[in-house]
Amino acid sequence: DGGITQSPKYLFRKEGQNVTLSCEQNLNHDAMYWYRQDPGQGLRLIYYSQIVNDFQKGDIAEGYSVSREKKESFPLTVTSAQKNPTAFYLCASSWRIGDSPLHFGNGTRLTVT
Amino acid sequence: QKEVEQDPGPLSVPEGAIVSLNCTYSNSAFQYFMWYRQYSRKGPELLMYTYSSGNKEDGRFTAQVDKSSKYISLFIRDSQPSDSATYLCAMTDGDYKLSFGAGTTVTVRA
Numbered sequence: 001d002g003g004i005t006q007s008p009k010y011l012f013r014k015e016g017q018n019v020t021l022s023c024e025q026n027l028n029h030d031a032m033y034w035y036r037q038d039p040g041q042g043l044r045l046i047y048y049s050q051i052v053n054d055f056q057k058g059d060i061a062e063g064y065s066v067s068r069e070k071k072e073s074f075p076l077t078v079t080s081a082q083k084n085p086t087a088f089y090l091c092a093s094s095w096r097i098g099d100s101p102l103h104f105g106n107g108t109r110l111t112v113t
Numbered sequence: 114q115k116e117v118e119q120d121p122g123p124l125s126v127p128e129g130a131i132v133s134l135n136c137t138y139s140n141s142a143f144q145y146f147m148w149y150r151q152y153s154r155k156g157p158e159l160l161m162y163t164y165s166s167g168n169k170e171d172g173r174f175t176a177q178v179d180k181s182s183k184y185i186s187l188f189i190r191d192s193q194p195s196d197s198a199t200y201l202c203a204m205t206d207g208d209y210k211l212s213f214g215a216g217t218t219v220t221v222r223a
Contacts, residue, residue: 004156042117042213043157043201056209090156098207099145099164104156 002027004105006091011110013085021076021108023091032074033092033102036060043090049074050097078110085112116140119202119214127222132189136202136214139183143204143212146178148187151199151216160200161187192221 004025013019025032031050035043045058049068063082068074074093078085089108094100119136126132134148144165149157161176163169169176177186185204189196202214 006156040121040215042115042119042215043203043211045210048209050209058210092156097209098205101145101147101159101162102203102211103159104149106156107154109154 004091004093004103006089006105006108008108009106011108013110013112015112016080017112018077018079019085019110019112021078021089021091021110023074023076023105025072025074025091025093025105027093027103028071029093029095029103030071031094031097031100032068033094034058034064034066034074034076035090035092037088037090037107046076046089048097078112085110114139115215116212117202117204117214120217121215123218123220125220125222126192128192128194130192130221132187132192132196132219132221134187134189134200134202134217134219136185136204137183138185138204138212140204140206140212141180141183142206143183144180144207145205146176146185147203147211148174148176149201149203150196151201153198157201194221194223196221 033048034046047066049055092102148161151157166180175188199216
């Protein structure tokens with residue numbers, strides 16, 4: 001079955017620690033994305049990547065970092081510089097940037113205390 | 114003003130009713146429109162994808178786009194309890210970014 005796998009489903013961290021969220025896809029999509037979802041708000045774009053070894057900041061990139069060393073993998077690191085890291089994080093992929101619909105993973109719920 | 118406005122609901126309907134959802138937007142350059150369904154603690158699932166104005170039907174789902182009014186709709190016929198979820202609209206002008214509505218929470222009562 002093709003799809004996007006995010007792990008872990010739930011993650012708990014202490015304030016001041018960096019944490020990395022995993023995202024793997026086997027859809028052979030070129031483009032990958034990270035979104036953040038907070039209650040009552042639409043999804044907000046953190047980072048996106050069109051191809052391997054290339055990524056761009058989205059609307060809320062501050063306090064986050066990514067890498068794209070392999071086509072199928074796009075991990076997100078939430079650093080201690082992110083002021084409000086507790087949220088539901090969604091990874092997505094698409095054939096290409098722009099007119100291609102996004103397919104989402106099932107998310108990682110990060111709680112920082 | 115938000116770029117995409119979507120009534121958060123909640124919307125509660127009896128089983129078998131027609132569910133009507135809509136979004137309005139301000140950017141006239143949007144030309145690709147999507148509807149996603151999101152169950153609690155899950156990722157959004159693509160339901161419908163349309164380009165430009167017009168209607169598209171897929172089973173019990175119908176998506177409508179009216180670009181002149183900057184208004185899109187999703188209709189769910191013969192609604193089932195399994196349709197209980199949050200529905201997100203999304204749209205793009207073909208650039209890298211999707212603009213999402215905040216989502217409408219729907220409950221279908223058995």
